[in-house]
Amino acid sequence: MQVTVTDASTEHAKTPPPPPPATITFEGKYGKNPLAEASFAAMCRRLPTVLRHTARMAWSVDRPGVVLLLICQFLTGATAAIVLAFTARAMTHILGAGTVPERLHGALPSLIVVTAAAGLGRVGSAVSSYADGRITPLLTTEADIALVAAVCRVEASAFGEDGFADRQEAAEVGVTRTRLMVQDAQRFMAALIRMIAASGVITALHPLMLPLLLLAVLPAGVGAVLSARVDYETHYLNVGDRNVRSMMRWWATYSRYGDEVRANGMTGYLVYWYRALSDRIDRRTLTAAPRMLRIVLATSALGGVFLLGTWATLAWLATTGRVALPVAATAVVAVQTTLGALSQFVIHGAAMFHTSLYLADMRSFLDMAEERAPRRGELTVPEHVEEIQLDEVVYRYPGKDEPAVDGVSLTLRRGQILAVVGENGSGKSTLVKLIIGVLLADKGRVLWDGTDLAHADPDAVWKRTALVPQNFACWPLRTRENITLGQPRTHDDQPVWEAIDAVGMREAVEKLPRQLDTLLAKELWGGAELSGGQWQRLACGRALYRQTALVILDEPTSQMDPRGEHGIFGRIKAIAGERITIIVTHRLENTKIADHIVVMEEGRITEHGRYEDLIHAGGTFSDLLRLSQER
Numbered sequence: 001m002q003v004t005v006t007d008a009s010t011e012h013a014k015t016p017p018p019p020p021p022a023t024i025t026f027e028g029k030y031g032k033n034p035l036a037e038a039s040f041a042a043m044c045r046r047l048p049t050v051l052r053h054t055a056r057m058a059w060s061v062d063r064p065g066v067v068l069l070l071i072c073q074f075l076t077g078a079t080a081a082i083v084l085a086f087t088a089r090a091m092t093h094i095l096g097a098g099t100v101p102e103r104l105h106g107a108l109p110s111l112i113v114v115t116a117a118a119g120l121g122r123v124g125s126a127v128s129s130y131a132d133g134r135i136t137p138l139l140t141t142e143a144d145i146a147l148v149a150a151v152c153r154v155e156a157s158a159f160g161e162d163g164f165a166d167r168q169e170a171a172e173v174g175v176t177r178t179r180l181m182v183q184d185a186q187r188f189m190a191a192l193i194r195m196i197a198a199s200g201v202i203t204a205l206h207p208l209m210l211p212l213l214l215l216a217v218l219p220a221g222v223g224a225v226l227s228a229r230v231d232y233e234t235h236y237l238n239v240g241d242r243n244v245r246s247m248m249r250w251w252a253t254y255s256r257y258g259d260e261v262r263a264n265g266m267t268g269y270l271v272y273w274y275r276a277l278s279d280r281i282d283r284r285t286l287t288a289a290p291r292m293l294r295i296v297l298a299t300s301a302l303g304g305v306f307l308l309g310t311w312a313t314l315a316w317l318a319t320t321g322r323v324a325l326p327v328a329a330t331a332v333v334a335v336q337t338t339l340g341a342l343s344q345f346v347i348h349g350a351a352m353f354h355t356s357l358y359l360a361d362m363r364s365f366l367d368m369a370e371e372r373a374p375r376r377g378e379l380t381v382p383e384h385v386e387e388i389q390l391d392e393v394v395y396r397y398p399g400k401d402e403p404a405v406d407g408v409s410l411t412l413r414r415g416q417i418l419a420v421v422g423e424n425g426s427g428k429s430t431l432v433k434l435i436i437g438v439l440l441a442d443k444g445r446v447l448w449d450g451t452d453l454a455h456a457d458p459d460a461v462w463k464r465t466a467l468v469p470q471n472f473a474c475w476p477l478r479t480r481e482n483i484t485l486g487q488p489r490t491h492d493d494q495p496v497w498e499a500i501d502a503v504g505m506r507e508a509v510e511k512l513p514r515q516l517d518t519l520l521a522k523e524l525w526g527g528a529e530l531s532g533g534q535w536q537r538l539a540c541g542r543a544l545y546r547q548t549a550l551v552i553l554d555e556p557t558s559q560m561d562p563r564g565e566h567g568i569f570g571r572i573k574a575i576a577g578e579r580i581t582i583i584v585t586h587r588l589e590n591t592k593i594a595d596h597i598v599v600m601e602e603g604r605i606t607e608h609g610r611y612e613d614l615i616h617a618g619g620t621f622s623d624l625l626r627l628s629q630e631r
């Protein structure tokens with residue numbers, strides 16, 4: 001992804017105006033406009049697959065609903081055909097020879113059939129709306145869940161891939177468009193059946209009529225498809241900006257960052273930035289409007305000319321006696337009806353094409369996510385891991401020139417505490433992610449009791465790990481779930497309270513309005529908020545609750561008071577005998593509890609040893625320690 005920032009400042013202005021938002025254009029492998037890549041015909045060929053997937057999804061969420069919809073579609077279409085055929089028959093009687101009562105009498109049976117069929121058609125259409133109302137929410141939810149599950153499952157490295165986030169954004173639009181799909185398909189099918197029926201009637205009047213009518217509506221269909229293309233292209237150009245805008249919206253309005261926004265005077269700029277981004281999106285959308293207008297005007301004019309031709313032909317057929325006058329009068333009704341059916345057919349066909357373009361984005365993102373789902377192997381790791389070995393491990397983030405971890409070899413044994421220290425950006429967190437297999441090494445191996453993580457089932461590995469990351473989540477869930485999240489439920493809350501005690505949170509939790517049942521989200525009704533340090537204690541409690549073979553704490557006490565920090569490290573030490581423990585920290589005093597310390601610089605281990613050895617070694621560790629004490 002290429003990011004270009006255009007600065008609107010001028011040399012003469014005293015204070016340059018604030019910079020506009022970054023312009024994001026896509027250049028990566030996954031950032032191509034599908035319409036630019038694939039020919040129109042290729043896009044059309046893809047559509048049946050997309051429709052098949054949607055139909056299969058609808059079938060799996062609500063079979064009775066789909067059956068009902070199909071029956072109603074058939075009913076609506078068939079009754080429309082009957083109405084048309086019998087109207088034509090009634091017209092022949094009404095416009096035929098005889099007295100008025102005689103003609104009406106002759107038309108009566110046909111009129112009764114028309115009335116009954118029209119009534120039945122209305123019932124069918126009402127029930128099919130009901131079926132649509134049943135299927136659509138389930139289908140949208142299914143698509144939404146498929147997307148969320150796919151993103152949760154991908155390898156963590158996929159998030160760093162060029163264009164991944166934007167394709168996810170496009171797929172999310174696809175999810176919302178799923179809502180329209182059943183409606184589009186339903187209308188298209190109804191129009192199709194009606195069109196087939198109408199074609200039969202109109203062809204029976206004269207074989208020339210149908211091709212002429214087709215010509216009259218075809219331009220409208222072409223126009224609708226071309227407009228759909230323009231709309232989709234505009235949507236595609238806006239995907240990146242819309243993605244950034246929705247992220248920005250969340251950051252600017254989320255209550256947790258509200259203090260920072262206000263106290264640092266950011267509101268004005270954030271609103272300016274949001275508006276500038278919105279204006280840019282609107283500008284692109286508005287540029288499409290004249291193109292759309294040109295398409296509609298041109299295709300309507302063409303359609304009008306063809307329609308005129310149809311009427312002229314009908315007049316010619318009647319005046320030259322090629323069709324009888326009553327038949328010609330019937331044809332007027334039939335032409336109107338067939339025209340309506342054909343127009344509906346092409347308009348709803350184009351609408352389906354339009355919706356399918358968005359669904360195709362969703363489908364291709366789901367396929368992409370599926371390709372990036374872990375496929376490492378079936379190997380498992382023992383419950384009590386004795387040894388973790390890193391052998392010349394190298395990892396480079398996508399798009400980076402330098403590796404974040406560069407040839408690290410290390411052995412960790414059960415019962416040991418390892419501390420990892422080093423300056424910002426030296427590769428500590430990346431090393432941790434490699435040890436637990438969230439990232440897989442580009443070169444070298446990470447072995448858990450001899451099992452290479454590159455070939456092990458990641459879920460089996462993560463069952464044995466507990467991680468307190470540097471940026472931990474404050475889950476908007478109840479206190480209990482903030483401890484047990486991801487773990488099976490227990491019959492009582494005893495283990496939960498034990499974890500809460502271990503991080504010194506009992507008193508704070510007891511003071512909450514509904515203790516373990518308190519929703520920890522101030523934004524929601526009845527919710528409560530914790531302090532930063534209290535949240536961090538809960539994150540540590542969550543890791544301790546898991547009782548796993550490997551515990552990793554990345555800056556676990558950065559927001560805690562000395563008592564909290566003392567308590568956590570005491571607890572870690574007390575349980576360390578049963579497991580492998582890794583602590584990443586900038587507070588070098590905390591490394592005293594470690595059996596082994598490694599110092600990282602530019603992705604490499606440059607020093608290692610115990611605390612007492614390193615403070616006298618005259619290297620980076622003693623340097624950093626001195627700086628932390630010099631104030």
Ligand SMILES: Nc1ncnc2c1ncn2[C@@H]1O[C@H](COP(=O)(O)OP(=O)(O)OP(=O)(O)O)[C@@H](O)[C@H]1O
Nearest residue numbers: 160397400404422423424425426427428429430431
């Ligand atoms: N998701 C990512 N995508 C691309 N580069 C990354 C990513 N995460 C980290 N990096 C880069 O990798 C290098 C090592 O980062 P890492 O987070 O491992 O450092 P760290 O030692 O944990 O730093 P800190 O002490 O600031 O937490 C840095 O240069 C960083 O810019």
